[in-house]
Amino acid sequence: MSLLFWLLLGSSLFLLIWTVCNSLFLPALGRRSLREQPLVTILVPMRNEARNAAALIQTIQQLRYHNFECIILDDQSTDDTWHILQQTSLHDPRFRLIQGGPLPKQWVGKVHACHQLSTHANGEYLLFLDADIRLQPDTIEQALSLLQARQAKLLTGFPAFPVDTLLGRLLVPMQHFVIYTHLPVLLANHTLWKSATAAHGAFMLFERQAYEEIGGHRAVHASLVEDVHMARRMKEQGHRVLLANVTSHVSCYMYETNREAWEGFAKNIFTGLGRSVPLVIGMTCFYVLLYLLPFALLPLSLLYGPLLLLPALLLWLQRLYIDYDTRQQLWLFLSQPLAIIALIAIMNYSMYLALLKKSYYWKGRTYS
CATH class of the missing domain: 3.90.550.10 (Spore Coat Polysaccharide Biosynthesis Protein SpsA; Chain A)
Incomplete structure (x- = not known):
């Protein structure tokens, strides 16, 4: 196995472990009692x-x-x-x-x-x-x-x-x-x-x-x-x-609608990233290398063995854990490669609109 494979396997395992540990610090609403009821x-x-x-x-x-x-x-x-x-x-x-x-x-x-x-x-x-x-x-x-x-x-x-x-x-x-x-x-x-x-x-x-x-x-x-x-x-x-x-x-x-989803994310995502071009470029590279490349190895597993499936399986497992913890439709974890591509696309499109000083459109209003 090449060094690239072991790096992808290690990063996928780390991302899964990190996600599980990170979620432990996210408190949930439960069945607590409330002594008083302020307005x-x-x-x-x-x-x-x-x-x-x-x-x-x-x-x-x-x-x-x-x-x-x-x-x-x-x-x-x-x-x-x-x-x-x-x-x-x-x-x-x-x-x-x-x-x-x-x-x-x-x-x-x-x-x-x-x-x-x-x-x-x-x-x-x-x-x-x-x-x-x-x-x-x-x-x-x-x-x-x-x-x-x-x-x-x-x-x-x-x-x-x-x-x-x-x-x-x-x-x-x-x-x-x-x-x-x-x-x-x-x-x-x-x-x-x-x-x-x-x-x-x-x-x-x-x-x-x-x-x-x-x-x-x-x-x-x-x-x-x-x-x-x-x-x-x-x-x-x-x-x-x-x-x-x-x-x-x-x-x-x-x-x-699909249009609402596209316009809504386009309006918010680049601003949410601090309007930072280096951050968008860095996150694009991060997703391509650590989230798309492992899925690109899937066809090669037919030639070189099922071990090449492991990085993608770990990433699917990470997404499945998140969807379970947030009460999402569980089958959606299978769409993770397409979701990553969509996220990269809307992130860069939002940046493109800002850099060219084009307006964001939302609910009949435009924002710069």
């Missing part, structure tokens, strides 16, 4: 979310937590979002509906909507949700009890992702893969080191006082990845951020 304000920005509005209200109405209010902002939708919101929340006093104002210059639409929502909140804790989120009935008490037990000021997590479209199946589950593979979760959850920070804007539970101390969403008004930037600001102010495995309680129906 929690659930804040949901919506723009052209007619397909999600009724289901979102229904999932919030089913929550068992008694002391909450829910404020939903319609961000100048051009579909039936506002009408559906009015019809489905009409007789529930826990809900308040507001209409968002015009988008100021230099603000990102979602960030401005969240800022407006925060000014109407009364809660001691603020839970920001996206419209495509669905919750288990005990989600709030479990998230709040974990936040308090770990003495954190922000709890966030990547939801479970039911996926239906081709690009959705390839790209959306890779969010968990990136966290498990690249983020040192021990450092993310137990230190204030900003570089070891991850967050998902679809589910962010803040202690109100800490949220205001960092300047709220106003402080990141121009950010396309406001979730990560807010988490970093929390650490800058000395507040602990907790990234949890929330997939048992939180699901996110993220993109309905």
Whole structure:
């Protein structure tokens, strides 16, 4: 066997072991008790979310937590979002509906909507949700009890992702893969080191006082990845951020079409990588060498023996472990080579748009 084979075998084994060990520092929502029930304000920005509005209200109405209010902002939708919101929340006093104002210059639409929502909140804790989120009935008490037990000021997590479209199946589950593979979760959850920070804007539970101390969403008004930037600001102010495995309680129906998936990832991924060209080039090489080359050895196993299958099998096992731990459709691990290719493609496309100063497009708005 060549040196290259043994290097690929060793790296594949290391990645599997690293992933399993890394996941041990990612706490899950469980069945903890909560002595008190402080007021929690659930804040949901919506723009052209007619397909999600009724289901979102229904999932919030089913929550068992008694002391909450829910404020939903319609961000100048051009579909039936506002009408559906009015019809489905009409007789529930826990809900308040507001209409968002015009988008100021230099603000990102979602960030401005969240800022407006925060000014109407009364809660001691603020839970920001996206419209495509669905919750288990005990989600709030479990998230709040974990936040308090770990003495954190922000709890966030990547939801479970039911996926239906081709690009959705390839790209959306890779969010968990990136966290498990690249983020040192021990450092993310137990230190204030900003570089070891991850967050998902679809589910962010803040202690109100800490949220205001960092300047709220106003402080990141121009950010396309406001979730990560807010988490970093929390650490800058000395507040602990907790990234949890929330997939048992939180699901996110993220993109309905292939086009939405492509545009959504194109908007976020290069900015999420710090708009660093060397980092994109480095990660492209990393994936080609350590994640695509082992699969290229599969045909050679017919000529040189089944031992050549081992690197690819270990990588499949790594992906299977991640999908099991995050409640993903288990058969999707087989798509890992195609998923890696899709990730490389969207990462470089996002960089290409930025370098050529082309705009990102999302929900009828363009961003530079």
